[in-house]
Amino acid sequence: MTDAKGKAALVTGANSGIGKDVARQLALRPEIARIYLACRNQDRATTAKAELEAETGRRIFDIVLMDVADLGSVRAGLAAIDGSIDALVMNAGVIGPQSMALTTDGVTNVFATNVLGHVALLEGLLAEGRLGKVAVFAGSEAVRGVPRLRMKRPSFVSTSADELATVIDGSYFANRKPDFNLAFGQAKYIGALWMAYLARQYPGRRFITVSPGNTTGTQAPSDLPLPMRVAAKYVMPALGLAHKLDVGAKRLVDGVTDPTLSSGAFYASAANKLNGPMVNQADFLPDLANPTFQDNANEAIHRFIT
Ligand SMILES: NC(=O)c1ccc[n+]([C@@H]2O[C@H](COP(=O)([O-])OP(=O)(O)OC[C@H]3O[C@@H](n4cnc5c(N)ncnc54)[C@H](OP(=O)(O)O)[C@@H]3O)[C@@H](O)[C@H]2O)c1
Numbered sequence: 001m002t003d004a005k006g007k008a009a010l011v012t013g014a015n016s017g018i019g020k021d022v023a024r025q026l027a028l029r030p031e032i033a034r035i036y037l038a039c040r041n042q043d044r045a046t047t048a049k050a051e052l053e054a055e056t057g058r059r060i061f062d063i064v065l066m067d068v069a070d071l072g073s074v075r076a077g078l079a080a081i082d083g084s085i086d087a088l089v090m091n092a093g094v095i096g097p098q099s100m101a102l103t104t105d106g107v108t109n110v111f112a113t114n115v116l117g118h119v120a121l122l123e124g125l126l127a128e129g130r131l132g133k134v135a136v137f138a139g140s141e142a143v144r145g146v147p148r149l150r151m152k153r154p155s156f157v158s159t160s161a162d163e164l165a166t167v168i169d170g171s172y173f174a175n176r177k178p179d180f181n182l183a184f185g186q187a188k189y190i191g192a193l194w195m196a197y198l199a200r201q202y203p204g205r206r207f208i209t210v211s212p213g214n215t216t217g218t219q220a221p222s223d224l225p226l227p228m229r230v231a232a233k234y235v236m237p238a239l240g241l242a243h244k245l246d247v248g249a250k251r252l253v254d255g256v257t258d259p260t261l262s263s264g265a266f267y268a269s270a271a272n273k274l275n276g277p278m279v280n281q282a283d284f285l286p287d288l289a290n291p292t293f294q295d296n297a298n299e300a301i302h303r304f305i306t
Pocket of ligand 1: 012013014015016017018019038039040041044066067068069070090091092093094113114138139140141211212213214215216218219220221
């Protein structure tokens with residue numbers, strides 16, 4: 001983003017956790033004049049808006065009701081937004097056993113929430129000429145697997161559009177036990193490939209995937225089985241393997257504001273780390289820089305945009 005005044009930002013999943021703190025940190029920047037809080041629940045959004053106004057002393061927050069797991073709701077939310085969005089932060093996400101269920105669009109909830117709704121949102125803004133310079137997608141270290149959390153690394157036979165589509169509609173797990181951790185990593189992997197595809201199509205804009213890293217103080221562990229919940233909330237912070245909410249949120253804010261980050265790249269913690277400085281993941285995940293895989297991800301996704 002430039003230093004010009006009067007910029008508008010939109011953050012999905014802005015009523016709690018990282019998304020809410022991204023909204024807070026963006027509001028502290030004088031060039032930001034409007035922040036849309038895209039949330040699925042009016043009461044939670046209203047509470048968050050009041051807290052953000054009190055914390056930042058700025059009354060620049062507008063609620064947009066949007067369930068990103070529902071394409072119809074995304075489009076209705078899009079229609080309710082006035083003007084252009086200079087900075088789009090696609091933060092809403094879910095993980096957990098319930099996220100394997102299918103939505104009315106025939107997509108797993110984990111894919112719909114983390115990726116598909118954001119595709120409809122971003123591409124809707126692009127089609128209407130209302131997307132400004134930068135879009136940031138919340139990635140995850142799960143893209144490369146996290147052995148410490150027993151999260152398997154997503155791996156594919158051919159990474160064809162047909163194969164990636166099986167992730168999106170859940171048929172990947174038709175003949176095996178559903179693994180919600182793997183499905184989460186797969187969704188973030190396909191999302192990062194899609195962002196890299198967009199970066200090639202629109203060289204004048206910046207499409208950055210950023211993982212907040214292992215971040216405490218969010219609601220994310222609440223849908224996880226008890227042992228994982230305990231590990232995420234207590235064990236990992238005690239072992240220094242997680243950082244605080246403002247640190248994780250700042251990574252996404254850096255995605256918006258740091259012009260040295262390369263469009264199309266995915267930034268996350270260094271190899272075998274879950275916190276600390278961010279590095280470009282293509283250094284050790286060359287698949288992410290493969291244009292054929294990026295095209296395949298884009299094609300697979302668009303089979304489900306109805
Ligand atoms: N925390 C971490 O360690 C970590 C690590 C890597 C990546 N991430 C990613 O960072 C992002 C934020 O995670 P978080 O830890 O802040 O989680 P969180 O506290 O659970 O926040 C998730 C936000 O997304 C919203 N959301 C969920 N489903 C939605 C839907 N269908 N429509 C609209 N909003 C929806 C939630 O709203 P409700 O209150 O309505 O549920 C909530 O505001 C996610 O994409 C996550 O995958 C987090």
